[in-house]
Amino acid sequence: MPRYPEFPTALYEYLLHQVPPTALQEFLTMHYADVVPRLPGPAAVAVSQYVFDAVRALQQSGYVDDALFVKFAEWRPRDPYVRTVAVTVLGHDPLLRGGDAPTRGPGDSGDRPRPVLLVLMACPEDQSQLDLAKEVGLITDTLTPVRDHVQVVYGWEVGADDVLDLIADHKPTWIHFGGHGGRDGTLLVVGPAGSTHRLRYDALARFIGVMRSPPKCIVLNNCFSGAATSPLTQYVDAVIGMRKEVTDEAALSFSRGLYRRLADGLDLEEAFLYARARLGSLEPPADELPQLNPRAGADPRELRMAPARPTR
Missing domain, CATH: 3.40.50.1460 (Rossmann fold)
Incomplete structure (x- = not known):
């Protein structure tokens, strides 16, 4: 797999192993329609390449953020891995209630x-x-x-x-x-x-x-x-x-x-x-x-x- 600075590998691995390419395409079409034209059809390339291109497109568009994982959690509410991958990629848990997500810095903001x-x-x-x-x-x-x-x-x-x-x-x-x-x-x-x-x-x-x-x-x-x-x-x-x-x-x-x-x-x-x-x-x-x-x-x-x- 090609490597890019801070490429969210955990997100790539999650989508590759947990989400069928056709389902990923449907999700992107529903929530990130501007990303879809940059991607080949899921049947046109290897699954690993399609997923990599999708993650890279999301990253380049600035969509790898809290909102992405909140949408994943709503889309797959019984998926135990969504939260794990969110924490791994973001460094905090965007799904905590009340916005009690820790920062990435060395100290508390309080x-x-x-x-x-x-x-x-x-x-x-x-x-x-x-x-x-x-x-x-x-x-x-x-x-x-x-x-x-x-x-x-x-x-x-x-x-x-x-x-x-x-x-x-x-x-x-x-x-x-x-x-x-x-x-x-x-x-x-x-x-x-x-x-x-x-x-x-x-x-x-x-x-x-x-x-x-x-x-x-x-x-x-x-x-x-x-x-x-x-x-x-x-x-x-x-x-x-x-x-x-x-x-x-x-x-x-x-x-x-x-x-x-x-x-x-x-x-x-x-x-x-x-x-x-x-x-x-x-x-x-x-x-x-x-x-x-x-x-x-x-x-x-x-x-x-x-x-x-x-x-x-």
């Missing part, structure tokens, strides 16, 4: 700044493909009740420079990475033309080490990320990684469990224990994979994403 959770996703084209859009959706949905306490910022198809720039720009308290990891102690991020680029954990740690306010917690939901413990915990209060290979199913289950419990107000250690225990129900069990490693002198029981809920 009087009370919120800590930032920076969600980074990467799956190079030459690696096995992962359901990262679903992972983003799970995180978004579980944290919706606590948006007053944490702002979620997204980076999609990140390369090494993107990772470093987003960390420097947003100064996150929490970082979550979803994607692939190498046995050699690296994050597999996106390089030129979609190829794999290896970002070493020690290089990431040195970058974080120059920050006056480094992140409090980094969650590396990818294979062999336990190798990140030693370099990153020099500067980060707690690092969660995986000891070995982790399946897509296990990664999704762990994300769901961890952020659901953090949204309930549990501290990081207790939320981690719940999320890890969930993996024991998989076949085969995977609860031996996650590991939580604190920095010397730091206590993960003091890290919370939301206030603890009162008990009776």
Whole structure:
């Protein structure tokens, strides 16, 4: 697939796999008639090319915005992926009621700044493909009740420079990475033309080490990320990684469990224990994979994403 600056790949993937070309043409004719004359008929080209041309035309016309996804949601009201893709592309949820959509910037526009959770996703084209859009959706949905306490910022198809720039720009308290990891102690991020680029954990740690306010917690939901413990915990209060290979199913289950419990107000250690225990129900069990490693002198029981809920 050709690449354009900030091409909304998640939207392309959604339409390619979830919407028949004839249905997409009908939708565009109804809502974006000016785009249709620029497109070939769905039967004239490969499905992938038709969908790519449609997304590019929408993007060039400035239509990839909140209104587009609101129309998608009205058109496909029972489609669970619309909201996930909207958040992935826009960086906020346009379908929240009352206009309570977070901004993309590092702080809150109100009087009370919120800590930032920076969600980074990467799956190079030459690696096995992962359901990262679903992972983003799970995180978004579980944290919706606590948006007053944490702002979620997204980076999609990140390369090494993107990772470093987003960390420097947003100064996150929490970082979550979803994607692939190498046995050699690296994050597999996106390089030129979609190829794999290896970002070493020690290089990431040195970058974080120059920050006056480094992140409090980094969650590396990818294979062999336990190798990140030693370099990153020099500067980060707690690092969660995986000891070995982790399946897509296990990664999704762990994300769901961890952020659901953090949204309930549990501290990081207790939320981690719940999320890890969930993996024991998989076949085969995977609860031996996650590991939580604190920095010397730091206590993960003091890290919370939301206030603890009162008990009776």
